[in-house]
Amino acid sequence: MSQALGESLPWPPPHTDAFATCLVHLHSGRMSSQTKNIVSGILFGTGLWVAVIMTMRYSLKVLLSYHGWMFAEHGKMSRSTKIWMAMVKVFSGRKPMLYSFQTSLPRLPVPAVKDTVSRYLESVRPLMKEGDFQRMTALAQDFAVNLGPKLQWYLKLKSWWATNYVSDWWEEYIYLRGRGPLMVNSNYYAMEMLYVTPTHIQAARAGNTIHAMLLYHTIQHIKDSRHIVVYHRGRYFKVWLYHDGRLLRPRELEQQMQHILDDPSEPQPGETKLAALTAADSVEETLCSLEFRLLSPQYVMATDIFQLGYAEDGHCRGDTNPNIPKPTRLQWDIPGEVSLLIQRPSSPGWEGSVFPWFPEACQEVIETSLSSANLLANDVDLHSFPFDTFGKGLIKKCRTSPDAFIQLALQLAHYKDMGKFCLTYEASMTRLFREGRTETVRSCTTESCSFVMAMMDPMKTAEQRLKLFKIACEKHQHLYRLAMTGAGIDRHLFCLYVVSKYLAVDSPFLKEVADDGYGVSYIIVGENFIHFHISSKFSSPETGLPQKTRSLVKAVMLESYCQFH
Incomplete structure (x- = not known):
């Protein structure tokens, strides 16, 4: 059979210089010529297979490093994005498993210190009085020029050898080192x-x-x-x-x-x-x-x-x-x-x-x-309730993101309840990067505050409110995209803080913050249903009764929809 195969097919195949090179390096002891050819074919095939796999994996990593599609205008897709999607589909294959391409994902980038400081100051501007903001600006600028670059150098060094410069520290310091009760x-x-x-x-x-x-x-x-x-x-x-x-x-x-x-x-x-x-x-x-x-x-x-x-x-x-x-x-x-x-x-x-x-x-x-x-x-008060008057189906008719719509409604509800604005944490994913976990979106922005104040001002017209509403929604979506693409604020500041502790240096800019407030979570179910959870602590003097907030959230959701639908 082997003879017939040898007669029917040319062996070794012509035009394979690499194949011939492999033959030279084979041991020429007792192996027959045909055995050498087979071994050479196996070695060459294995090497080619490994090379193809590595090339596809590296190519996929380069493709997945492109995030321009996230910042494209809604409903419009550029030609480059279409080509990018087609190439990703080709290199990713069919029906991949959950973690099949974890090693092909790019590493989480380390933002520039000045960019993070600038975004931080922008996030706290609507929450501070003029004097406090000027003091914080001075601290931030001093940090960005003096201590920040030193801490950033160590963080960059870690990002070169760690698969993700945040994840291991986040797990260690946020979870594993906590000695308090796990309940609550x-x-x-x-x-x-x-x-x-x-x-x-x-x-x-x-x-x-x-x-x-x-x-x-x-x-x-x-x-x-x-x-x-x-x-x-x-x-x-x-x-x-x-x-x-x-x-x-x-x-x-x-x-x-x-x-x-x-x-x-x-x-x-x-x-x-x-x-x-x-x-x-x-x-x-x-x-x-x-x-x-x-x-x-x-x-x-x-x-x-x-x-x-x-x-x-x-x-x-x-x-x-x-x-x-x-x-x-x-x-x-x-x-x-x-x-x-x-x-x-x-x-x-x-x-x-x-x-x-x-x-x-x-x-x-x-x-x-x-x-x-x-x-x-x-000490924990929790209210869980459905909101079925409308869902994301009708919100999309406002030509805005359902998440941005709900976040603005929560800002308005909180202001009506407390008479002030507060720093707001919304979790975002960083799964576009290897071993990505979460990032913080600071939902309370200058734009959202302007919208809330317009809603509270009876002299503002519906057109003025609608304009501010759209601006605030676009700002929120932009912040969410920045967080998802590795340009967030809080995880970078957290890692800089950890480095400062390792180096035993202190900065007034990197201080710990403890806040009292509400925990509001929600899930959008289908086209016509949103489920809310509102939690607070009885011992906190900063929070009102969640049942009151529950009614307020429902009322504000309806008010916002009626205003802008």
Whole structure:
């Protein structure tokens, strides 16, 4: 067969000088001529394949470094952008996985100090009196000329060897070094299938969700865990996720969930309140958890019914049992929704399993932590409400961004409530860069303040308000684009601050800021629905009643739409 192949095809192929070069470097010992040709072909093919892959990856990185398309006028696409999109499609291939091109993404650029300082001064201008602003301008200019360039040099040096000059410091200083309670400070939650009920079988929903989550789960600690911990009726169960190296199927996970749901055993003393340790000091929590000799699950799932609702005083209350296990609490209630209460990676991995015994010392810590948890929870006021009068479908008819529209409505609502403007944080993604996380968009701008004042002035006409509205929206969108393309303010200042601490130098310009205020989050669902969350602390003298703000946000949304539709 090999002879016939050799006769039917010319071997080695002509016109391949590189192929002939490989032959020269092969060992000429006992190899036959045909074997040498085959080995040379394999080597050449492998080298060519690697070269093509590296070329495509580098070309894709160059293409993804282009961000001009983000600043193009809405609805208009230039010829260069069309060519860019076609080339990206060619080099990215079909159906890539989530992190397939992480190494092809460009690195997050380090903005110039003068640019960051200039944007910072612009962001605080509407919030400061003239004297305070002049003082801050002097501090900023001194920083940009003297200390700033020195700190910038070290930051540039780091950006050359680190895949992202922000991400590792952000995780270390914002999350891992925090010793305070994880409750309230670091947690967030999510609701899935809120308005759709795929099945009423609780165990089936649990099994399917666990299987789907593990497809995206990435291990970020040294020891790979092969199980999760399930919380049910005050008890913790260890559930294995793999069999002979294979991830269990949703049906197999459903069977394990059903066994847990049918288990009639009672919890051990102190077991039902174990999750209250997340409200303790992180050091105390870690020392206590070590007493349990646990096995580091990937996450913790709770199957109990857990209902949230408004009490008679109008404030959001929930069942205090279970408290919040870490790192993740999943809960399936009877109607069929899946909710997640997730603890950010801000402490050592929780070690959880089936607990055969609880030392008295740990039970005492748990009781103390439960008291702390109650104090923290009782200080938080949360209002979650739907807004279904209109959604992004009608907002787009105003020829503006739905996000910019809502941000301006929030600025107007806050001014009507408090009678002043405040520094506003809106999170933006930096996923256009390798290992990108978030950046801050400072939504309170001179343009948005001018719009708010026009809305409060009865002498202003609708045309004047509309003009200021469009200017403010365009400014907000521009700031969002700058943040997404690596030209934000806060992450750069944060890293400069970290460098200054390493060098043991201080600057009045890089001071820490602590603000009291509202937390307002929202999600735009479909074309006709927006869901809002408004949170504040009872202990803060700066915030009003969230139920009042809730009504105000609704009223302002309607007012803004009626004015500009």
